[in-house]
Amino acid sequence: MKTKNITVGLKAAGDDQPEGRFTGYASVFGNKDSYGDVIVRGAFAESLQTYGANGAGIPCYWAHQMSDPLMNIGQTVEAREDDHGLKVDVQLDLDNPNGAYTHKLIQEGRVNQMSFAFDVEDYAIAESEEHGHYLELRKLKIHEVSVVQVGANQATELLDVKDRLTRLKVGDGEAQLRQAASLIEDVLSSLDHPEEKSEDLQDSGDEPGIPDQPDVVQDQAKSGGQPDLALARIEMIALEGAL
Numbered sequence: 001m002k003t004k005n006i007t008v009g010l011k012a013a014g015d016d017q018p019e020g021r022f023t024g025y026a027s028v029f030g031n032k033d034s035y036g037d038v039i040v041r042g043a044f045a046e047s048l049q050t051y052g053a054n055g056a057g058i059p060c061y062w063a064h065q066m067s068d069p070l071m072n073i074g075q076t077v078e079a080r081e082d083d084h085g086l087k088v089d090v091q092l093d094l095d096n097p098n099g100a101y102t103h104k105l106i107q108e109g110r111v112n113q114m115s116f117a118f119d120v121e122d123y124a125i126a127e128s129e130e131h132g133h134y135l136e137l138r139k140l141k142i143h144e145v146s147v148v149q150v151g152a153n154q155a156t157e158l159l160d161v162k163d164r165l166t167r168l169k170v171g172d173g174e175a176q177l178r179q180a181a182s183l184i185e186d187v188l189s190s191l192d193h194p195e196e197k198s199e200d201l202q203d204s205g206d207e208p209g210i211p212d213q214p215d216v217v218q219d220q221a222k223s224g225g226q227p228d229l230a231l232a233r234i235e236m237i238a239l240e241g242a243l
Contacts, residue, residue, distance in 0.1 A: 001143060003064055003117050004033060020092040020103050021077070026116040026145040028085035032131040036236060039137045044086050047142045048079055055079030059144045060090050062098055064117055066144065073099035076145065086116070088145055102147055117143040120229050125236055133236045135229075 004027065029041045048055040058076040065071035074092035081087075093099040105111045122139035 001117050001119055003115050003146075004035075004037075018091065020074070020094045020099065021089065022092070022103075022106050023087065023089050024114050025085045026079075026088050026114045026142075029081075029083075032134050035135075036133075036233065037135045037137050038126070038131060039085075039140070041081055041083070043137055043140045044079075044081055044142055047140060048081075051076075051079070055088075058088070058142065060092070061144050061146045062102060063148050064115065064144070064146045066117070070096060070098055072096075073102050073147070079145075086142075088114070090145070106147070111147055111149050113148050115146045115148045117146070119143070123229065123232065125232055135232060135236060 027039055027044070029039055029043075032038050051057045056075070056077055056079070058079055059066075059072055060074040060076065062071045062073050072093075073096055074090050076088050077091050078089040079086060092103050094103060102111070119141040120137060120139075121141055122137075124136045124138065125133065126136040127133050
């Protein structure tokens with residue numbers, strides 16, 4: 001399972017909507033993200049049909065903390081694809097203190113980012129003048145959407161992943177092969193020991209807890225235990241390095 005974050009400018013519902021509602025985009029189409037992926041329109045079409053009418057009923061969590069039922073802070077009233085991306089209308093559970101506090105954070109503009117958890121079911125290596133080589137994600141299975149906190153750490157961690165991939169593109173051929181082999185070993189290791197997962201952190205205080213982001217990013221760098229996808233990334237890196 002993988003996650004992607006997007007700064008969307010969450011919008012609290014107006015006076016004509018029930019309290020605790022907000023809208024935003026959990027994903028956008030056509031842009032190349034920090035992992036070298038481009039999601040295309042239609043990627044969510046089949047998955048949305050497995051939920052309620054108009055994509056209702058997708059769980060909404062705080063920061064993907066799916067192991068904690070109290071971090072299940074609401075669900076989608078509607079989720080649909082438009083020209084821009086996957087737009088969601090979420091009703092927060094205000095009986096849940098975490099849901100109520102998340103609503104407060106959104107109203108005050110203290111959080112403005114969403115993310116979603118997904119599996120890749122279909123993809124292709126593609127190339128365009130705008131993006132160069134990239135992974136085109138064509139079919140995704142969505143598991144949940146999350147409200148996540150914006151912070152400098154997240155930006156740093158994304159740069160760490162980007163830097164790791166960049167190092168595969170530079171240097172002599174031997175260095176590239178050795179580092180590519182290391183990445184493959186990481187993927188194989190994650191498959192050999194699927195039970196070895198990061199322990200959930202127990203945060204205290206009023207604000208909902210946030211999982212250890214470096215572990216999340218490391219899991220993403222290993223393509224979430226999807227070896228075909230990881231190898232496709234390595235192939236894409238090799239293609240770029242040959243240019």
